[in-house]
Amino acid sequence: MIDITSLAFVSIEMTENDRRLLIFFIILALIVFLLIGLIGMLICKLNRYFGQQIDEYLKEPVSYRVIPDPGHFKKYGHKVNRRLLYKQARIPLLILLLGLAFYIIYSLVGAGGWGRNYFGEFCDLFFIWDFEHAKTVTVFGINVLSEWPPLLHGPMVVAEHWPSYVLVPILVIGGVWYLVVIQAFLSRHFMIGKRAKTVYKKTLEGYNYYDNMPKDEFGNPIDMSVDPQNVNK
Numbered sequence: 001m002i003d004i005t006s007l008a009f010v011s012i013e014m015t016e017n018d019r020r021l022l023i024f025f026i027i028l029a030l031i032v033f034l035l036i037g038l039i040g041m042l043i044c045k046l047n048r049y050f051g052q053q054i055d056e057y058l059k060e061p062v063s064y065r066v067i068p069d070p071g072h073f074k075k076y077g078h079k080v081n082r083r084l085l086y087k088q089a090r091i092p093l094l095i096l097l098l099g100l101a102f103y104i105i106y107s108l109v110g111a112g113g114w115g116r117n118y119f120g121e122f123c124d125l126f127f128i129w130d131f132e133h134a135k136t137v138t139v140f141g142i143n144v145l146s147e148w149p150p151l152l153h154g155p156m157v158v159a160e161h162w163p164s165y166v167l168v169p170i171l172v173i174g175g176v177w178y179l180v181v182i183q184a185f186l187s188r189h190f191m192i193g194k195r196a197k198t199v200y201k202k203t204l205e206g207y208n209y210y211d212n213m214p215k216d217e218f219g220n221p222i223d224m225s226v227d228p229q230n231v232n233k
Contacts (some may be wrong), residue, residue: 050184051191054081058192062199070196077192085185092181095174099167106163113163121164128152 057080061067067076107113134149157165 046183047187047190050187051194053084053184054188054191055195057084058195070200073196073199074192077195078189081185081188081192084188085181088181088184089178092174092177095170096178099170099174102163102167102170106167110163116163118164118167121158121161122168124153124158124161125155125165127154 054077058067058073058077061076062073067073103113107116110116128151129149130152131149135147136143
């Protein structure tokens with residue numbers, strides 16, 4: 001029978017290289033969690049910023065009592081939101097259409113345009129390392145890099161790849177811009193529902209009955225429903 005208490009004294013033998021890799025992965029995990037947290041905070045702030053934009057278009061109709069209830073508020077708000085989406089999405093869609101037109105025209109007149117690896121050719125402008133032939137070691141049953149792979153090439157420009165240098169930036173700029181516009185649309189959509197609940201909400205939260213009552217010389221509220229002469233009698 002195995003003595004369970006003896007398992008606590010079992011030591012795990014690790015080489016110096018294993019310790020370094022373990023420390024490296026711990027630091028890498030902390031950096032990844034930190035980046036995820038920062039990205040989450042950025043998304044929350046952007047959602048709040050985009051959502052509050054709808055207030056500029058709904059403040060006056062609500063203030064002047066043009067929108068009387070939550071139902072009309074949502075109907076009018078979503079109508080305004082769709083118009084903003086159409087207005088803001090025109091430029092990125094035109095950029096994407098420009099990229100599509102460039103791709104079609106070049107594929108028709110250029111050599112090998114239809115099956116060309118545009119994004120792969122665009123990577124000429126970046127540092128590329130040979131991860132495929134990198135040296136690895138096994139740590140806890142997982143193959144990890146034992147050293148940084150050799151550099152294949154640094155940033156360079158290949159004249160034959162000029163279509164990729166033109167097309168990829170167009171698609172990336174138009175695509176990212178369009179995604180931001182969609183995020184703004186969704187943020188305003190959810191903010192409209194939130195505002196419809198709070199703007200017309202009847203509540204006594206934060207209200208005190210004695211706040212607006214007249215006070216005597218000692219600062220005590222005076223109940224005007226009581227006749228002071230009758231009190232003295």
